[in-house]
Amino acid sequence: MSSISIPKKSGFLTNLQRSMGGVLRRSLTIFLSVFLAIIVGSIIMLLYGQNPIMIYKLLIMGAFGSQVGFFVTIQRATPIIFTAVASALAFRTGVFNVGVEGQFFIGAIAGTYVGYAFKMPTIIHLPLSLLAGFAGGALWAFFPTLMRQKLGVSEIITTIMTNYLATYLISWLTTYPLAASAVTSETPFVQPTAVLPQFQEFTPFGKGTQASVGIFIALGVAFVMWYIFKRTKLGYEWRMVGLSSLFSEFGGINLNKTFIGGMLVSGGIAGLGGAVEILGVWRKYKNLFAVGFGFKGNLAALLGGQNIIGSTVAASLYGAMESGALGLEWNAGVPRQLIDIVVGLIIFFMAAEGMWDFLRKIKIARGEPARRTTENLEV
Amino acid sequence: MLPSYILHAQEINYMALAVEMIGIRKEFPGVVANDNVNLSVEQGEIHALVGENGAGKTTLMNILYGLYRAEAGTIKIRGKEVHIHRNSDAITLGIGMVHQSFKLVPSFTVAENITLGAEPRKFIFTDRNAVRKNVQEISERFGLQVDPDTRIRDLPVGVQQRVEILKALYRNADILILDEPTAVLTPQETRDLFGVVRSLVAKGKTVIFITHKFREVMEISNRVTVMRDGKVVATKETRDTNPAELARMMVGREVLLRVDKEKARPQEAVLQIQNLKVLDNRNLQAVRDVSLEVHKGEILGIAGVEGNGQRELVEAIVGLRPAIKGAIQVKGKEITGLSVRDRRETGISCVPEDRYVRGVALGASIEDNLIVGNYFKEPMSKGQVLNLSKIADFARDMVKKFDVRTPGTTIPAFTLSGGNLQKVVLAREISAEPELLIVAQPTRGLDVGSIEFVHRRIVEARDKGAAVLLVSAELEEVMSLSDRISVIYEGRIVGTIDADLATEEGLGLWMAGVTDHHKPDEIPAAGDQLDIDQKEANLV
Numbered sequence: 001m002s003s004i005s006i007p008k009k010s011g012f013l014t015n016l017q018r019s020m021g022g023v024l025r026r027s028l029t030i031f032l033s034v035f036l037a038i039i040v041g042s043i044i045m046l047l048y049g050q051n052p053i054m055i056y057k058l059l060i061m062g063a064f065g066s067q068v069g070f071f072v073t074i075q076r077a078t079p080i081i082f083t084a085v086a087s088a089l090a091f092r093t094g095v096f097n098v099g100v101e102g103q104f105f106i107g108a109i110a111g112t113y114v115g116y117a118f119k120m121p122t123i124i125h126l127p128l129s130l131l132a133g134f135a136g137g138a139l140w141a142f143f144p145t146l147m148r149q150k151l152g153v154s155e156i157i158t159t160i161m162t163n164y165l166a167t168y169l170i171s172w173l174t175t176y177p178l179a180a181s182a183v184t185s186e187t188p189f190v191q192p193t194a195v196l197p198q199f200q201e202f203t204p205f206g207k208g209t210q211a212s213v214g215i216f217i218a219l220g221v222a223f224v225m226w227y228i229f230k231r232t233k234l235g236y237e238w239r240m241v242g243l244s245s246l247f248s249e250f251g252g253i254n255l256n257k258t259f260i261g262g263m264l265v266s267g268g269i270a271g272l273g274g275a276v277e278i279l280g281v282w283r284k285y286k287n288l289f290a291v292g293f294g295f296k297g298n299l300a301a302l303l304g305g306q307n308i309i310g311s312t313v314a315a316s317l318y319g320a321m322e323s324g325a326l327g328l329e330w331n332a333g334v335p336r337q338l339i340d341i342v343v344g345l346i347i348f349f350m351a352a353e354g355m356w357d358f359l360r361k362i363k364i365a366r367g368e369p370a371r372r373t374t375e376n377l378e379v
Numbered sequence: 380m381l382p383s384y385i386l387h388a389q390e391i392n393y394m395a396l397a398v399e400m401i402g403i404r405k406e407f408p409g410v411v412a413n414d415n416v417n418l419s420v421e422q423g424e425i426h427a428l429v430g431e432n433g434a435g436k437t438t439l440m441n442i443l444y445g446l447y448r449a450e451a452g453t454i455k456i457r458g459k460e461v462h463i464h465r466n467s468d469a470i471t472l473g474i475g476m477v478h479q480s481f482k483l484v485p486s487f488t489v490a491e492n493i494t495l496g497a498e499p500r501k502f503i504f505t506d507r508n509a510v511r512k513n514v515q516e517i518s519e520r521f522g523l524q525v526d527p528d529t530r531i532r533d534l535p536v537g538v539q540q541r542v543e544i545l546k547a548l549y550r551n552a553d554i555l556i557l558d559e560p561t562a563v564l565t566p567q568e569t570r571d572l573f574g575v576v577r578s579l580v581a582k583g584k585t586v587i588f589i590t591h592k593f594r595e596v597m598e599i600s601n602r603v604t605v606m607r608d609g610k611v612v613a614t615k616e617t618r619d620t621n622p623a624e625l626a627r628m629m630v631g632r633e634v635l636l637r638v639d640k641e642k643a644r645p646q647e648a649v650l651q652i653q654n655l656k657v658l659d660n661r662n663l664q665a666v667r668d669v670s671l672e673v674h675k676g677e678i679l680g681i682a683g684v685e686g687n688g689q690r691e692l693v694e695a696i697v698g699l700r701p702a703i704k705g706a707i708q709v710k711g712k713e714i715t716g717l718s719v720r721d722r723r724e725t726g727i728s729c730v731p732e733d734r735y736v737r738g739v740a741l742g743a744s745i746e747d748n749l750i751v752g753n754y755f756k757e758p759m760s761k762g763q764v765l766n767l768s769k770i771a772d773f774a775r776d777m778v779k780k781f782d783v784r785t786p787g788t789t790i791p792a793f794t795l796s797g798g799n800l801q802k803v804v805l806a807r808e809i810s811a812e813p814e815l816l817i818v819a820q821p822t823r824g825l826d827v828g829s830i831e832f833v834h835r836r837i838v839e840a841r842d843k844g845a846a847v848l849l850v851s852a853e854l855e856e857v858m859s860l861s862d863r864i865s866v867i868y869e870g871r872i873v874g875t876i877d878a879d880l881a882t883e884e885g886l887g888l889w890m891a892g893v894t895d896h897h898k899p900d901e902i903p904a905a906g907d908q909l910d911i912d913q914k915e916a917n918l919v
């Protein structure tokens with residue numbers, strides 16, 4: 001039927017360039033943000049009387065340059081991979097799940113409880129404890145989801161609230177009903193049958209670190225989620241609803257089911273991460289052991305462009321920076337808060353890109369020249 | 380030796396050119412958007428600039444308005460050569476432009492938007508009273524009614540456009556560029572706009588009017604310049620040309636302005652609606668009492684001014700909006716309780732009126748947009764797993780069959796032009812081989828070639844045995860495509876008539892809610908009042 005359409009030469013190349021532009025611009029943004037953050041970080045270090053080049057070198061050496069550093073990187077990255085994948089999943093389905101933090105806590109305490117309170121063979125006990133973590137996280141995500149779907153309350157508000165709720169609930173649990181003794185705020189140790197082995201326990205590697213086989217679970221979960229997004233009907237629904245719920249509804253996708261499903265799995269993955277952290281590293285729940293894992297995951301997911309692979313990579317880098325910072329503190333006496341500042345700066349500069357966009361819109365509104373106008377969106 | 384008064388007259392003639400653009404060239408990576416373009420616009424005229432999407436009209440005007448810099452060429456304003464380096468130069472020269480997509484701040488009031496960036500001041504503060512007074516004064520002077528204190532986001536599109544025009548006038552624009560101003564307007568709003576444009580010209584302004592609707596060119600312009608592929612094809616006195624010639628120049632070949640279709644052979648009823656009531660977003664009754672039938676093999680057109688319940692009617696049929704009363708049956712099966720998916724599975728397809736919101740997910744790939752109706756079925760998926768190669772094949776096939784111009788099927792939908800996006804929607808909805816095909820405002824904002832294509836596909840679907848429900852605010856479209864026409868007014872069907880018997884006047888009365896004087900059989904037959912040329916003009 002091409003005879004009745006009109007030849008138009010102009011489209012092809014420009015269209016391609018425009019779509020390429022999206023990816024390029026995104027990469028450029030990340031690169032520039034990291035670059036600017038390093039520069040500004042350097043200035044701060046100089047002000048602090050430190051040699052930035054040496055610090056960055058030590059940072060990288062600390063994370064990857066030694067066996068210990070490498071295994072600490074693994075240990076640090078593991079929980080963040082879980083929370084980053086959980087965040088990315090939620091973001092992609094169009095839910096701003098800031099509750100990953102609380103879901104991680106609840107998953108951890110649920111995993112701990114099943115881990116210490118029952119006696120079973122490993123083959124049942126370990127999977128069951130992990131499952132408890134997943135279920136705990138999912139449950140904690142369920143309330144905000146329900147409130148959003150039934151009452152229309154923004155999930156940002158409710159998930160922040162459930163985060164607080166989680167902290168208080170766990171303080172109480174670890175101090176009273178689940179406390180190992182009357183004088184501590186921690187649970188008993190989990191049974192040996194519920195423990196995830198650390199590398200130092202069964203290989204000659206990773207001496208002095210607590211990196212566990214949990215990393216394989218983390219990477220496995222990331223892979224499975226990537227596969228689900230790319231290759232399954234469920235993943236298609238998640239992606240579409242995240243991109244446009246109005247289109248998805250029109251196309252016949254069940255919005256409620258998709259939202260709730262996405263949120264539950266997101267919470268579940270965060271909770272599983274909590275359980276893995278306990279069973280692999282700590283083996284008992286100490287009150288407030290894990291503040292910030294959820295937020296780090298949120299940030300890593302944003303840095304990673306909200307896609308599963310990007311978020312996993314960003315989470316690993318985050319872990320590496322933490323490990324490097326730890327080494328710095330040990331070897332050079334540089335406080336690790338400096339690293340937190342650099343990470344904060346990266347986020348800040350990425351957010352600044354959004355600001356530029358905003359400023360440009362204002363300029364256009366004022367009728368000032370814009371480099372590119374909106375004519376491309378032909379009405 | 381010529382008498383001096385003739386020389387004088389020539390000079391006046393020369394001075395009478397408001398805008399002269401000579402040999403303008405502008406390139407974008409991979410495209411020459413303007414190639415040696417000449418344009419001259421006389422003082423006080425309405426000059427239509429027409430051409431398909433991508434012809435380079437907006438680019439040319441952006442150069443005149445100082446948003447882009449031309450690589451070559453000269454510009455003269457009122458006979459004097461000028462150098463427009465930036466937007467403020469153009470504004471100083473008295474040039475104003477209303478863009479295709481408005482550039483207003485939704486949360487600001489009308490007055491704030493009009494004066495934005497040029498606010499009257501008291502010391503360093505904005506003088507709010509003066510702002511309101513200035514705006515009121517200018518709106519009275521040009522007869523453009525607006526309430527200075529309403530926020531932009533609460534205004535209909537037509538009024539927003541008026542605000543944009545006022546904004547330009549506030550900056551003392553003498554030469555006003557309107558970039559496809561009617562693309563987003565209803566017929567009524569268009570009529571209002573034409574009134575505004577005429578009164579501006581009567582007050583001595585010059586207007587450059589971009590459009591790709593011939594009817595509008597014929598109705599409003601004094602002269603018309605046609606562009607194609609970055610070049611000017613011709614400039615003509617409007618009265619010396621006609622829609623067919625304009626279409627030919629625009630597209631570069633003969634275009635069928637009339638829809639070519641055979642007589643319908645309607646069979647059994649596919650869609651039956653009885654006493655349907657539907658609420659709108661404000662919980663008011665939008666569909667008050669609609670009963671209608673659409674038969675296999677026919678196109679039933681719903682004509683009506685927009686906002687008379689069409690949107691809610693369509694949404695109720697496809698399942699996006701509950702019916703508070705009444706019955707909707709497809710092939711005898713009641714569907715009011717079914718989900719969107721289940722309704723689609725009973726054989727309903729729909730090309731929605733808001734292409735960019737419901738019709739596609741702009742951020743998703745063309746593939747993903749094409750499979751939303753069948754991804755969950757074999758062969759697109761098996762069990763839970765998608766069959767990516769089958770999906771790619773399907774998408775390639777659709778893109779080819781529906782002539783979607785795109786370098787690939789995995790690039791995001793937002794890279795496509797409006798016409799190509801609509802082809803994607805059509806491909807998805809028609810390839811499902813529906814029993815009932817609903818098409819709402821199917822050609823809004825499209826260029827001539829795409830309109831022709833879309834119309835053909837709709838007729839083709841009918842001939843293959845679909846029952847087609849067409850909803851359109853373009854009366855010409857309804858009249859040329861439909862086999863039967865119903866008119867909706869304030870949520871009720873006020874009349875139904877055979878398309879062969881319908882006239883624009885008769886339908887127009889119905890659309891205005893006048894039913895007493897005209898029974899369908901009293902309405903004069905087509906052709907009695909319109910000559911052929913006029914009819915052609917009305918089709919696009």
Ligand SMILES: Nc1ncnc2c1ncn2[C@@H]1O[C@H](COP(=O)(O)OP(=O)(O)O)[C@@H](O)[C@H]1O
Nearest residue numbers: 010014407410412431432433434435436437438
């Ligand atoms: N800012 C831009 N960057 C790149 N290409 C552009 C830009 N603006 C327009 N173009 C291209 O220039 C050509 C002419 O576009 P435009 O002037 O918008 O056409 P029209 O207004 O006639 O539809 C098109 O091929 C379009 O893709």
Ligand SMILES: [Mg+2]
Nearest residue numbers: 375436437479
């Ligand atoms: Mg344009």
